[in-house]
Amino acid sequence: MSKPDVLVFANSPAHAVMAQLEAQFNCHHVWQHPPAQQNSVIDAVAARIRAVWTVGPIGLDAGMIARLPLLEVVVVNSVGVDRIDLAALAARSIAVTNTPGVLTDDVADLALLLLLAAQRRLPAMDAYVRRGDWADGVRLQPAHGLRGKTAGLFGFGRIGQAIAARLQPLGMQTVYYQPRAIEAGSAGSSTTTRADSLLELAARSDYLILAAPAKAATLHAIDAEVLTALGPQGVLINIARGALVDEAALVAALADGRLGAAALDVFEDEPHVPGPLCALPNTVLTPHIGSLTVETRHAMGQLTLDNLCAHFAGQPLLTPVQL
Ligand code: 8YV
Numbered sequence: 001m002s003k004p005d006v007l008v009f010a011n012s013p014a015h016a017v018m019a020q021l022e023a024q025f026n027c028h029h030v031w032q033h034p035p036a037q038q039n040s041v042i043d044a045v046a047a048r049i050r051a052v053w054t055v056g057p058i059g060l061d062a063g064m065i066a067r068l069p070l071l072e073v074v075v076v077n078s079v080g081v082d083r084i085d086l087a088a089l090a091a092r093s094i095a096v097t098n099t100p101g102v103l104t105d106d107v108a109d110l111a112l113l114l115l116l117a118a119q120r121r122l123p124a125m126d127a128y129v130r131r132g133d134w135a136d137g138v139r140l141q142p143a144h145g146l147r148g149k150t151a152g153l154f155g156f157g158r159i160g161q162a163i164a165a166r167l168q169p170l171g172m173q174t175v176y177y178q179p180r181a182i183e184a185g186s187a188g189s190s191t192t193t194r195a196d197s198l199l200e201l202a203a204r205s206d207y208l209i210l211a212a213p214a215k216a217a218t219l220h221a222i223d224a225e226v227l228t229a230l231g232p233q234g235v236l237i238n239i240a241r242g243a244l245v246d247e248a249a250l251v252a253a254l255a256d257g258r259l260g261a262a263a264l265d266v267f268e269d270e271p272h273v274p275g276p277l278c279a280l281p282n283t284v285l286t287p288h289i290g291s292l293t294v295e296t297r298h299a300m301g302q303l304t305l306d307n308l309c310a311h312f313a314g315q316p317l318l319t320p321v322q323l
Contacts, residue, residue, distance in 0.1 A: 007068070021308075055077045060074055065094070079103060082243070084096060100158065105162060112166045114286070117284045147170065153209050163211060175192060175194070224252070227250060227259045230259055235263065251274060264286070265286045267288075
């Protein structure tokens, strides 16, 4: 029997996984072609495609779905599916999978790293040494310590809870907000209380950490009012999605001192980062690397591949997205 045709939109650094994918499927690697040629590459094979392999930041829109008449399954090598048109897939009963769980620890580690880096001004301190300011005796102001401070988590799923578990041993209080309270008796519920609104969460927090999915209800949820509530000593940390933040409002709040600092791994229009965010001294910026470790990218890729294989073997999907 011939191998199913798969449209592959993104490479994975997990070479062993890509080798398995190549061996088991007839792969059409869109990402290997320059953007100007990708449409004709897709046109040439669209009528045969039974599966799509993509990642969260690239997604899959309704127009592309409509071009693939035999599409049966979409495997997303990411946990976030905000750029996948789930309604268009549901309308055709096309299955979707993602990679929950396997990236939780690394993403939570990055949130901790960003929080510490912003709080202790790591980039500025590094630059201070390299510039020779230390040897020149340039004066430094002390940073604030973490103990007794409050971290607010906007979004308290797997990743939010893993972040809270890292902050509590540092002597920090944790509070969360999401529309639905987590189940009483679950691991996080005994140590992290729930605020009644995002605004209340921001007002109570020294650090506001974003770990919520991007969807209509969270789009630009972090606006000027929330940033002002977080305050002049407050720090915003985003390891979720850029769409949660009104970036123009963030730049304004950082520039005029209504917000203390921001540490960001994700942006509204990746890979484009607004110039003012790069120019401000009170930002720490990383290029969407929450899950970018050897181990996690391997686990994500393997789970994505295992879902694809399960589909074509007629077995239950391991991690289906509910449509
Ligand atoms: C990216 C992520 O998908 O899983 C997610 O939702 O945002 C990341 O893991 C990763 O950059 C893959 O390209």
